[in-house]
Amino acid sequence: MKCWTNKFRVLFFIFSMCSLSFVAKGQLRIKGEVKDFLGATLPGVNVYEKGTTRGTITDINGLYELEVSSENAIVVYSSIGMVTQEIVVGQQNIIDVVLEEELLGLDEVLVVGYGSVKKSDLTGSVASVKTEKLQSIPANSIDGVLQGRVAGMQVINSSQEPGASSTIRIRGASSFSGSNDPLVVVDGFPLGSAGNLKQINPSDIASIEVMKDASASAIYGSRGANGVIMITTKKAKAGKxxxxxxxxxxxKDFTSNLIQWEDPLLMAQLSNERSVNDGMVPYYTGQSIDQVYYPSLSEISSGAWPYNTDWGDVVxxxxxxxxxxxxxxxxxxxxxxxxxxxxxxxxxxxxxxxxxxxxxxxxxxxxxxxxxxxxxxxxxxxxxxxxxxxxxxxxxxxxxxxxxxxxxxxxxxxxxxxxxxxxxxxxxxxxxxxxxxxxxxxxxxxxxxxxxxxxxxxxxxxxxxxxxxxxxxxxxxxxxxx
Structure with a gap:
C-alpha cells in the first residue's frame, strides 16, 4: 500500500511539472521601445495583440511591456499620424519599433471655389467625401450621404416624413434672424440653400467638398458665410x-408603438379622474352624454363593451x-x-x-x-x-x-x-x-x-x-x- 502511495506522489509531481511547463510556454511576455522616424521616443502608442483584448500603451519614455498568448501572436503598434505596424512575435522577447509618419492623402486633389488644388497646398478648412464612400452609403438623398461623414457639420432630421429635408449646419449657427443654411454649388453653379440638395441624384455625384471657413469660401462672398457644399458630378472618361x-x-419599421392609448381601461380611469379633479361629472359611468354612450369601467374591464380599436392597424x-x-x-x-x-x-x-x-x-x-x-x-x-x-x-x-x-x-x-x-x-x-x-x-x-x-x-x-x-x-x- 505504501509503495502505491509513493508511486502516486511521483506521478502527481511529474504531471504538475508538465502542466507548469505547458502554461509557461503558452504565455509570453515581450517588451521594447517605440520611436518615430527621427529617433524620438513616442509616448501613448497603442500596443495590443491582434484579435484579443490584451493591450497597453507606451509610457512617457516610449517603453512598453505586453503579455501575448503565443509565439504566433501578432502585435499591432498604432498612433495618430503614424503608419500602423504589425509584427509577429516569434522567438523575440524584446521588440523595438520605429513608426513612420503617415503622409497619405497629401497629393489628393480637392475642388475649391476658384479651381482645384492639392490637399498639401490647401490652407483653408475643406473636408472631402469621395466616390468610394458615397457608393457605400445606401441613402435616398445627399443630406443622408453627408450625415456623420464631415467633422463640424450637423445634419439634423427634424422629420421622418417621405421626402422631408434635413437641416444642415456647418460649425453651428451664425445668425439669430437670418439664414444659417450653407451655400450649395453644383459643378460651379451656385444653387442656393441646402434645400436644393433634393434636386441632385446621389448616384450622379463624383465628390463632395465642404468648405468650412472664410478663406476657403471667400470667392462666394456673403453667400458662403455659413459654409459651402461643393458638388462635382460624374463625367465620362475617354474610351468605351x-x-x-x-x-x-x-x-422602415416602428421603433415603438405610436398609439397613445394601448389600454382602454387605463384611459377611461384617467379620464374620470381628470373630470373629478376639474369638478365635472365623469364620462365613463355607463351613461349617454350628448347622444354618445360612454361605457362604465366595469363594462370595459369585463369585456362587455365590444370595441377596442387599434387605430394603428387602421391607418x-x-x-x-x-x-x-x-x-x-x-x-x-x-x-x-x-x-x-x-x-x-x-x-x-x-x-x-x-x-x-x-x-x-x-x-x-x-x-x-x-x-x-x-x-x-x-x-x-x-x-x-x-x-x-x-x-x-x-x-x-x-x-x-x-x-x-x-x-x-x-x-x-x-x-x-x-x-x-x-x-x-x-x-x-x-x-x-x-x-x-x-x-x-x-x-x-x-x-x-x-x-x-x-x-x-x-x-x-x-x-x-x-x-x-x-x-x-x-x-x-x-x-x-x-
Whole structure:
C-alpha cells in the first residue's frame, strides 16, 4: 500500500511539472521601445495583440511591456499620424519599433471655389467625401450621404416624413434672424440653400467638398458665410461607353408603438379622474352624454363593451417600402463626352396615403470645338410629388369603433373631425414640384498662359399644391371660415 502511495506522489509531481511547463510556454511576455522616424521616443502608442483584448500603451519614455498568448501572436503598434505596424512575435522577447509618419492623402486633389488644388497646398478648412464612400452609403438623398461623414457639420432630421429635408449646419449657427443654411454649388453653379440638395441624384455625384471657413469660401462672398457644399458630378472618361444600373430597396419599421392609448381601461380611469379633479361629472359611468354612450369601467374591464380599436392597424402601413433606381450612360472620344442618367425614387410613409415620388433626369455634354474653345453643358430636370397624410390615429379613443351599424364612419357628432380613416379617405393634400437647372460653361484658351472661363446659369422652380378638406370630416374648414 505504501509503495502505491509513493508511486502516486511521483506521478502527481511529474504531471504538475508538465502542466507548469505547458502554461509557461503558452504565455509570453515581450517588451521594447517605440520611436518615430527621427529617433524620438513616442509616448501613448497603442500596443495590443491582434484579435484579443490584451493591450497597453507606451509610457512617457516610449517603453512598453505586453503579455501575448503565443509565439504566433501578432502585435499591432498604432498612433495618430503614424503608419500602423504589425509584427509577429516569434522567438523575440524584446521588440523595438520605429513608426513612420503617415503622409497619405497629401497629393489628393480637392475642388475649391476658384479651381482645384492639392490637399498639401490647401490652407483653408475643406473636408472631402469621395466616390468610394458615397457608393457605400445606401441613402435616398445627399443630406443622408453627408450625415456623420464631415467633422463640424450637423445634419439634423427634424422629420421622418417621405421626402422631408434635413437641416444642415456647418460649425453651428451664425445668425439669430437670418439664414444659417450653407451655400450649395453644383459643378460651379451656385444653387442656393441646402434645400436644393433634393434636386441632385446621389448616384450622379463624383465628390463632395465642404468648405468650412472664410478663406476657403471667400470667392462666394456673403453667400458662403455659413459654409459651402461643393458638388462635382460624374463625367465620362475617354474610351468605351459605360452603362451603370443602381437599385436599392429599404424597409422602415416602428421603433415603438405610436398609439397613445394601448389600454382602454387605463384611459377611461384617467379620464374620470381628470373630470373629478376639474369638478365635472365623469364620462365613463355607463351613461349617454350628448347622444354618445360612454361605457362604465366595469363594462370595459369585463369585456362587455365590444370595441377596442387599434387605430394603428387602421391607418398605419406595415413595413413601408422605398425604391430608388438609377440608370446612367456615359461615353467619350477625343473631342466629345456625354453623360445621361435617370433616377426614380418612390418612398412610402408610415401612414396610408402618405407618399413621395421623385424623378431626376441629368444630361451633360462637353465638346472641344477647336484649339481655343470648349463648351460644357449640364442640365437637370427634377419632378416630385408629395401626397401628405397629417395622421390622427395616435390619439383617437380606442373605445370608439371604425364604422357604425350602417357602414358609415362612426362619429361622436357632426362636429367630430378626428376620425382618422375618414380624414385619410376624404382629405386631399398633394404638392407637385418642378425644378430645372441648366448651366453652360465656355472655356476660351487664348494662350498657354491665359485661359478665360465664363458660365451662364439658369434655374427655374415651381410648386403647385392641391388641397381639399371636406367640411364634414375636417376642422380646417371651420378655422378657415371663422
Amino acid at each position: 461607353a459605360t452603362i451603370e444600373v443602381n437599385h436599392q430597396t429599404s424597409v 398605419f402601413r406595415n413595413h413601408p417600402i422605398s425604391h430608388n433606381s438609377t440608370v446612367s450612360l456615359r461615353g467619350a472620344n477625343e473631342t466629345t463626352s456625354f453623360n445621361i442618367s435617370a433616377n426614380y425614387l418612390s418612398e412610402q410613409g408610415v401612414y396610408i396615403k402618405d407618399d413621395y415620388e421623385k424623378m431626376i433626369i441629368n444630361l451633360g455634354v462637353s465638346h472641344q470645338f477647336n484649339d481655343w474653345l470648349k463648351v460644357v453643358s449640364s442640365n437637370i430636370l427634377s419632378k416630385n410629388k408629395r401626397d401628405k397624410n397629417d395622421g390622427l390615429a395616435y390619439w383617437r379613443n380606442p373605445l370608439w369603433p371604425v364604422y357604425d351599424e350602417s357602414g358609415d364612419y362612426w362619429r361622436t357628432s357632426s362636429q367630430d373631425f378626428d376620425h382618422p380613416l375618414a380624414y385619410t379617405d376624404n382629405v386631399l393634400n398633394t404638392t407637385k414640384g418642378l425644378d430645372v437647372i441648366s448651366s453652360y460653361l465656355f472655356d476660351f484658351t487664348l494662350s498657354d498662359h491665359l485661359n478665360i472661363k465664363t458660365q451662364l446659369n439658369y434655374k427655374y422652380g415651381s410648386t403647385i399644391a392641391d388641397k381639399y378638406y371636406p367640411k364634414d370630416y375636417t376642422w380646417k374648414v371651420i378655422i378657415l371660415m371663422g
